Amino acid sequence: MRRLYGASPWHLLAVLAGLLLSAYVVSRLADNPSLLRIAVWFVGAAIVWDLVAGPLIALIDRLLLPLRSRPRRVSLLNHVRVPALLSGLLLVVWAPVIFQRSEQIFRLKAGLSQDPYLARWLVITAVFVALSALMYALRLARAGRAG
C-alpha cells in the first residue's frame, strides 16, 4: 500500500472522502449555467493570491528592506510595514465601496451614495501613518537618551 500509494490507508480514506463530497457538489451544479463562472472565480481566486498578490507583496516588502539601516539603533522598517499593511488590508476588503464599484446598486438598495468611503479610507490611513511615526519618534528619543 505505502509503496504503491505513498501514504497510509487512513490518508487515502480522508482524501477520497473529501474529494467525493466535492465531486457530488460539482455534480449538483452540472446543469447550472453559472458553473463555469463559479469555477473561474474559484480557480482564479487561488491563482490571484498565490501567483500575483503574494509575490507582489513579497516584492514590495523586499524593496522596503533598505529602510532597516543598521547603524541607527531604531529601524524604520516596521514603522512603514505596519501602517502599509493595515491600510492595504482595509483597501482590499472594502475596495468595492472605496472605489464606488457598486454606486448605482447601492443607491437603489440603500438609498445612499458611496461617495464618503475613499475619503474615510484616506483619513484612516493618515491616522495609521501618524501613529506609527509618533511611535517611531518616541523610540528614537528613548534610544537617544539611552545611548
Place this chain on the structure above:
Amino acid sequence: MPLPTDPRSWRSPLRGPWLTSVFAVVLLVGLPVMIVTGLLSYAAYDPAFGGSNDQTPEAGLLASYIWFEWFTSPSWLYRLNQGTHVLLGIALIPLVLAKLWSVAPKLFEWPPVKSVAQALERLSILLLVGSILFLLSTGVMNIQYDYAWGFSFYTGHFYAAWVFIAAFATHVALKLPTMIRALRSRSFVEELRTSTADTVAEPMDPDHLVSPDPDEATVSRRGALALAGGSSLTLLALSIGQTIDPLRPTALLSPRGRSYGDGPNDFQINTTFAEIGIDPTQTGSSWRLRLLGPDGQTRVLRREDLLTMAMVTEELPIACVEGWSTSQLWTGVQLRELAALVGGRDAESVFVESLQRGGVFSTMTLNGKQIRAAKTLLALKVNGVDLSLDHGFPARMIIPAAPGVRNTKWVETLTFGRPA
C-alpha cells in the same frame, strides 16, 4: 535570482511548523464557527418551501441536514448568527492570508508530485485554498453590493461552502497530529518573550516550511503574531458597528455604518421604494390586504380596517444575510390574528406576496411556527409613526429571529396553506 522552486529562495526566518500551527489553531476554532453559522443561515430561509425561500434548488443531499423549520425565538437568533458569520469572516481574513503566507513554499515544491498520495492531497489543498478565497471574496463583495462575478451569490457561496467543508475536513484529518506536534515543539510564552534580535529559524522540518538559508529576522514571532492579530482586530473594530445600533458610526468603511438621520423611519434600508418601481398610487387609499384561507375563505381589508384590530408593539431586529442589523419598535397586527380571520389558525405555511412584481424576494413563504409566534406582525407603524414607503408602507411583515429578507415589504396578499 533563484526560482521559487528552489527552497533557498524562501528567506523568511519566521516560516516554520510552529508559526503555521499557531495560525492553524486559531482557524481551527474560527472556521467551524463560520461553517455552523453559514449552514444555519441557509436553514433560516426554510428552503424546503421552494420558490424564493430556496435559492439553490439543485442542492439535493446538501440541504438534507435541515430537519427543522426555522425558529422564532429568541428574536435575536438570526441577528447573532449572521452578525457572527460576517464579522468573524472579515476578522479571519488576515489570519487566513497569514496562514497561506506561512506555507507558500509548499506551493512551489519541486518536483510537484512525488506519489499518488501527494497528488491527491495537493488537489484537495487546491480545493481548500480556492474555496476559502472564493468564500471570503464573494462574501466581502456581496455585503458591498458588488456582484462582479456574474452568478447568484447564494449559488456560488453555498456550493463553494460545501467544497470548503469537504476539503477542510480532509485537511484537519491529515494535519491535526502535525499541528499538535508543532505546537508542542516550542513554548508559546517563551516565543512571546523573544525579541527580534534573538529570533532565529525553527529547526529544519520534514515539510520544508523552514528556510534552509534564512535572512536575519526583521520582526520577531511575537511581532508577526501581533501583526496578524492586530490586523484582525482592526478589521473587526471597524465593522462591528454595522450590527450594534449605538456603535453604528464606528463602522467607518461598512456600507451599513451610515446614519439616515434622527427620524423614526431613519434606519437601514435594503431595497428602496424607488428600486421596485411600483406606482405610488398602489400604496394609497386604494390599497387592500387580501387574505386567502386554506379552505377558500377570503377577506379583503383596508388599512383603516387593520388599524381597528388589536395592535401589538414589539422591539424586533431586522437582521440581513449581509451581517448588518438594527433593532426598531414595530406596531402592527399579529399574523395569527389575520390567519384566524380566514380559518388559517392551524395553517402550515403562509405565502406572502408583495406589491412588487418580479424581483427575487417579492414573495416569501413563512412556516407554521412563524404564523403562530406572538411576535410575528404585519407591521403598520415603526417607532410610533406610519412606516415610510422605503420601509414598506402600507404594511410589511416583521418576523422574530428570521433573515431580513423574509420580512416582506409592501405586502398585498397572504395565502394560508392547508395543514398536511
